[in-house]
Amino acid sequence: GAVVSQHPSRVICKSGTSVKIECRSLDFQATTMFWYRQFPKKSLMLMATSNEGSKATYEQGVEKDKFLINHASLTLSTLTVTSAHPEDSSFYICSARADSGSRLEQYFGPGTRLTVT
């Protein structure tokens, strides 16, 4: 299967600081990438859809000014959590969709565990 990397895998930051998470598709091009968050023992929550070269589409209730998404190339999308607070502590996971005709497989990165102290 296709490989998606995410960096960092784990980050601890102080309240009020910003954290940037990178998501890369390593062996395929991805016009569309997705950002999710997941709390312990809870289901995935889609935060936003990131399209290369255009503004991200945010899900209802997700603050676009707090969660900045940039999709600068066909292999890289970044999520910046600005002015992080303890309630932002979560498991953030990106995914990338392989653009291959009608096939729509979506591959996940390994995730970034964010802890805000």
Add this chain to the structure above:
Amino acid sequence: QKEVEQNSGPLSVPEGAIASLNCTYSDRVSQSFFWYRQYSGKSPELIMSIYSNGDKEDGRFTAQLNKASQYVSLLIRDSQPSDSATYLCAVNRQAGTALIFGKGTTLSVSS
């Protein structure tokens, strides 16, 4: 009605048995269907995709799709303790949109 529904489980099966995981979806125009496996503390891993009615087999896994009944299932033959995980059903309504995930079914395979 939730868009993608799964029984949360846990579903417990003995080692070597067949595990059957089920999923229903509400939107008839859904086109693509996926099964992901998620181990605790890890991200989801794609294990099967299915696009047309019928069965699709890959090793010990078989996905079954019935669009008329809006039902998709995953069978795991010869279940192993390493199959113990949460299995997520995902549906894509149309190209360009995000997957819609069910809440997942927790499978426990005992040795």
